[in-house]
Amino acid sequence: ETGVTQTPRHLVMGMTNKKSLKCEQHLGHNAMYWYKQSAKKPLELMFVYNFKEQTENNSVPSRFSPECPNSSHLFLHLHTLQPEDSALYLCASSHGGGSNYGYTFGSGTRLTVV
Amino acid sequence: DQQVKQNSPSLSVQEGRISILNCDYTNSMFDYFLWYKKYPAEGPTFLISISSIKDKNEDGRFTVFLNKSAKHLSLHIVPSQPGDSAVYFCAAIPLNAGNNRKLIWGLGTSLAVNP
Numbered sequence: 001e002t003g004v005t006q007t008p009r010h011l012v013m014g015m016t017n018k019k020s021l022k023c024e025q026h027l028g029h030n031a032m033y034w035y036k037q038s039a040k041k042p043l044e045l046m047f048v049y050n051f052k053e054q055t056e057n058n059s060v061p062s063r064f065s066p067e068c069p070n071s072s073h074l075f076l077h078l079h080t081l082q083p084e085d086s087a088l089y090l091c092a093s094s095h096g097g098g099s100n101y102g103y104t105f106g107s108g109t110r111l112t113v114v
Numbered sequence: 115d116q117q118v119k120q121n122s123p124s125l126s127v128q129e130g131r132i133s134i135l136n137c138d139y140t141n142s143m144f145d146y147f148l149w150y151k152k153y154p155a156e157g158p159t160f161l162i163s164i165s166s167i168k169d170k171n172e173d174g175r176f177t178v179f180l181n182k183s184a185k186h187l188s189l190h191i192v193p194s195q196p197g198d199s200a201v202y203f204c205a206a207i208p209l210n211a212g213n214n215r216k217l218i219w220g221l222g223t224s225l226a227v228n229p
Contacts, residue, residue: 004157042116043158043203043219056216090157103217105150105157 003027006091006106013081014114021076021109023091030095032074033103034066037088049074081113117141118206120220127227133191135223137204140185144206148217149178149189152201161202162189194227201225 004025013019023032034046048056049068063085065077074091088110092103119138127133137147145166150158164171164178164187171178177190191198204220 006157009155040221042118042221043217045216048216092157103158103160105159107156110155 004091004093004104004106006089006109008109009107010110010112012112012114013078015081015083017081018077018079020078021089021091021111023074023076023106025072025091025093025104025106027093027104028095029093029104030071031093032068032071033092033094034064034074034076035090035092035105037090037108043090047076078111081111083113086111086113116220118204118218118220120202120204120223122223123221124224124226127194127225129196129227129229130193133189133194133198133225133227135189135191135202135204135225137187137189137220138185139187139206141206141208141218142182142185143209144218145209146207147178147180147187148205148207149176150203150205151198152203152222158203191225194225196227196229199225199227 036044047066067075088108090108091106148163149161152158180187201222205217
């Protein structure tokens, strides 16, 4: 148990489907993130939410739509994805202040677009 | 262009020996450097960090060294154990990152510790 829970762990979806990824943390962190990990690429930051407000969108296509209803929950809504969107999607949270700027990551959702 | 580089995609070490994982960066405007460890089918977990004003930080078997003039940091694991086999990511936090804590990541190095 990492403190950040992501569901589902695996997802296979067609290009015309609509699905959502869910992330939940009860660590009292105020910031939450979506990352994408593709093979042979660094972790790519997609979105940042700080106290439920989106503070960063790293030029992510509109077929990815984040939602942060409260500081503990983060969603990533997916629609009309492409096969190249297949990747591991990681959620993370962090708390401001202190010398440890570390994130706590969830286990990720392995997404396959067919 | 990658700002944080891990030039060795993989490393193999004998149990009990020292593992040295390297990381180079191109931007001097980083505040903190961090190492994360990732097992298959799990998210990365924070391992150890170092402030840009220090040159060494130690936590049990793990020590991180920072050489600012060479823009290089390394993670030493002594003694290496089979359970250390994982992918190790180097990451850096830019100065003035603020509350976003935006990390700049390397590609990772896969460490295999052989019994």
